[in-house]
Amino acid sequence: xxxxxxxxxxxxxxxxxxxxxxxxxxxxxxxxxxxxxxxxxxxxxxxxxxxxxxxxxxxxxxxxxxxxxxxxxxxxxxxxxxxxxxxxxxxxxxxxxxxxxxxxxxxxxxxxxxxxxxxxxxxxxxxxxxxxxxxxxxxxxxxxxxxxxxxxxxxxxxxxxxxxxxxxxxxxxxxxxxxxxxxxxxxxxxxxxxxxxxxxxxxxxxxxxxxxxxxxxxxxxxxxxxxxxxxxxxxxxxxxxxxxxxxxxxxxxxxxxxxxxxxxxxxxxxxxxxxxxxxxxxxxxxxxxxxxxxxxxxxxxxxxxxxxxxxxxxxxxxxxxxxxxx
Amino acid sequence: xxxxxxxxxxxxxxxxxxxxxxxxxxxxxxxxxxxxxxxxxxxxxxxxxxxxxxxxxxxxxxxxxxxxxxxxxxxxxxxxxxxxxxxxxxxxxxxxxxxxxxxxxxxxxxxxxxxxxxxxxxxxxxxxxxxxxxxxxxxxxxxxxxxxxxxxxxxxxxxxxxxxxxxxxxxxxxxxxxxxxxxxxxxxxxxxxxxxxxxxxxxxxxxxxxxxxxxxxxxxxxxxxxxxx
Ligand SMILES: Nc1ncnc2c1ncn2[C@@H]1O[C@H](COP(=O)(O)OP(=O)(O)OP(=O)(O)O)[C@@H](O)[C@H]1O
Ligand SMILES: [Mg+2]
Numbered sequence: 001x002x003x004x005x006x007x008x009x010x011x012x013x014x015x016x017x018x019x020x021x022x023x024x025x026x027x028x029x030x031x032x033x034x035x036x037x038x039x040x041x042x043x044x045x046x047x048x049x050x051x052x053x054x055x056x057x058x059x060x061x062x063x064x065x066x067x068x069x070x071x072x073x074x075x076x077x078x079x080x081x082x083x084x085x086x087x088x089x090x091x092x093x094x095x096x097x098x099x100x101x102x103x104x105x106x107x108x109x110x111x112x113x114x115x116x117x118x119x120x121x122x123x124x125x126x127x128x129x130x131x132x133x134x135x136x137x138x139x140x141x142x143x144x145x146x147x148x149x150x151x152x153x154x155x156x157x158x159x160x161x162x163x164x165x166x167x168x169x170x171x172x173x174x175x176x177x178x179x180x181x182x183x184x185x186x187x188x189x190x191x192x193x194x195x196x197x198x199x200x201x202x203x204x205x206x207x208x209x210x211x212x213x214x215x216x217x218x219x220x221x222x223x224x225x226x227x228x229x230x231x232x233x234x235x236x237x238x239x240x241x242x243x244x245x246x247x248x249x250x251x252x253x254x255x256x257x258x259x260x261x262x263x264x265x266x267x268x269x270x271x272x273x274x275x276x277x278x279x280x281x282x283x284x285x286x287x288x289x290x291x292x293x294x295x296x297x298x299x300x301x302x303x304x305x306x307x308x309x310x311x312x313x314x315x316x317x318x319x320x321x322x323x324x325x326x
Numbered sequence: 327x328x329x330x331x332x333x334x335x336x337x338x339x340x341x342x343x344x345x346x347x348x349x350x351x352x353x354x355x356x357x358x359x360x361x362x363x364x365x366x367x368x369x370x371x372x373x374x375x376x377x378x379x380x381x382x383x384x385x386x387x388x389x390x391x392x393x394x395x396x397x398x399x400x401x402x403x404x405x406x407x408x409x410x411x412x413x414x415x416x417x418x419x420x421x422x423x424x425x426x427x428x429x430x431x432x433x434x435x436x437x438x439x440x441x442x443x444x445x446x447x448x449x450x451x452x453x454x455x456x457x458x459x460x461x462x463x464x465x466x467x468x469x470x471x472x473x474x475x476x477x478x479x480x481x482x483x484x485x486x487x488x489x490x491x492x493x494x495x496x497x498x499x500x501x502x503x504x505x506x507x508x509x510x511x512x513x514x515x516x517x518x519x520x521x522x523x524x525x526x527x528x529x530x531x532x533x534x535x536x537x538x539x540x541x542x543x544x545x546x547x548x549x550x551x552x553x554x555x
Contacts (some may be wrong), residue, residue, distance in 0.1 A: 003399055004388045004406050005483055025436060229416050234375075235429045235476065236405035238398070325377050 030244075037248035040221075041256075046235045048253075055257025057208045059304055060264040062203035065270060067296070069195050071289050085150040088177040096144050105150070110165045113151035119144045120297045145176065161185055166318055207307055214253055214311025218246050222319045229323045245314040247309065254308020258301040263298075266292050327353040327484060327515040328374060333367055333383035343369040345539045346383070351517055351532075351546075353388075353483075356510040358526050359519040361536035367519040370536070371488050374517075375407055376400045405433060408477030408514075408532060412489035414469050416461045416476075422448070423457040426475045440547070447475040451505060455538060467498040474502070477511060485509060487518045499525050 002008040041048040122144045127136050156165050162180055171177045229242055266303055273289045328351040343366045351357050355488035359367050372378040373385050385392045395420040416425050430440040448454045451471040461469050510516045531542040
């Protein structure tokens with residue numbers, strides 16, 4: 001409806017067009033503009049590819065690192081299940097007492113497996129590996145204590161749960177020292193946390209750069225079409241109408257950049273997987289790098305499109321307004 | 327239709343382009359605006375299409391004060407005003423058809439309506455067979471007529487023209503004025519700025535004359551000449 005002339009119809013609000021047809025027109029209009037914007041990209045393939053490349057690669061780096069960190073976390077979780085608690089018993093504990101302790105512990109829920117290593121056996125083994133051999137025979141007494149090796153169930157194998165279990169075991173009267181070798185695991189976890197933070201930081205910085213780059217590309221597009229925008233404003237185009245094709249350009253940059261990033265990450269991970277495989281076969285560890293699934297694809301696309309749109313929105317809001325006919 | 331009330335316009339540089347201009351062009355009227363180069367003709371038209379805002383005074387269209395129009399509403403105001411520019415303002419890389427259809431596309435008409443109206447507009451200006459051409463391949467007069475077709479394609483109640491006959495020979499100029507007369511016959515208010523006095527002299531239309539930003543005469547065309555000289 002016209003502001004100045006009561007009763008004068010402007011555009012599609014005029015008589016014959018029903019609401020359904022208007023909705024249909026809305027969609028076909030947008031579709032046409034989206035396709036037009038894609039056509040614009042195609043007409044300047046080199047410039048478009050550069051922008052898409054910048055977006056794609058900027059997403060590739062944090063995505064790859066993120067997936068690697070995630071996988072390391074999963075693998076270390078497997079290792080951790082093998083972690084053991086060693087209980088060194090008091091020297092005055094008799095063999096029978098030790099067996100009693102074993103029976104008591106065997107009913108604990110937290111414990112998956114128990115092994116008793118008598119002091120004599122421990123000494124023999126020490127003799128064997130240390131190479132001290134007969135020299136140890138001169139000891140009049142075995143200085144080593146009896147040892148119980150405790151393997152926690154997987155549920156109680158996380159660092160905190162295992163530490164709790166250790167505390168509980170230390171309260172047993174036969175136990176002199178309990179030791180849980182999870183310090184390295186805790187360190188690994190701390191390292192992984194730092195790595196994750198770094199990945200996030202890197203991602204934020206790169207995303208910021210992407211928004212700026214897309215914004216600048218769109219700004220150049222807008223300036224290139226300055227005269228066209230002027231004419232459109234002269235014949236009554238709203239800012240929103242003029243902005244739309246540029247927003248679609250941002251959308252396409254995002255979509256194509258996202259697809260590109262996904263492909264690159266997939267290739268990099270496949271390549272890392274190949275070289276890891278030979279290594280892992282030596283250790284007989286099953287290793288699959290996971291995380292490049294449909295969900296990851298969706299997230300990467302959404303992120304990428306979001307960045308593309310954000311860049312174009314910022315640019316469009318500033319620069320389309322600036323162009324005014326004089 | 328167009329009403330100026332004590333309108334003055336001073337450009338940021340301090341240039342006094344219009345001083346206390348008042349006049350009223352009625353609905354359905356056809357009027358000319360003349361004056362020397364730099365007299366303020368273009369400035370006056372720009373105040374109507376809100377490309378500039380008055381420093382003092384009010385501009386009203388159809389009773390609506392333009393000072394109440396927000397920045398966002400300007401686009402909708404321009405859809406009610408068909409504007410023709412001395413420097414045609416055509417898109418040189420788009421076909422004649424695309425150029426003329428632009429106001430319709432902006433308003434979101436159906437493709438069928440657009441095709442029908444653009445054809446009709448091009449028919450009126452005698453360029454029906456050039457719809458697929460690029461404006462560059464047209465003569466100056468033809469380009470001007472494309473601009474006119476674009477200005478009338480969405481049937482605005484008001485037509486503004488700034489030097490529409492700028493570089494055209496007298497015969498072509500007359501043809502274009504005849505076109506405006508046709509639209510005027512159909513009920514459209516027409517307001518034309520030109521310094522082509524010879525053209526005006528041949529017709530009896532109301533003529534407003536500006537001199538250094540002041541409205542010095544307002545009357546039928548033959549009386550305008552005295553003030554102009
Ligand atoms: N954007 C602007 N900034 C500053 N001064 C301007 C601007 N536009 C016009 N002027 C000044 O205002 C005065 C009136 O200019 P205007 O363009 O309205 O004249 P005109 O009557 O259309 O002249 P012409 O016949 O040459 O087109 C001139 O002195 C001009 O220098
Ligand atoms: Mg002028």
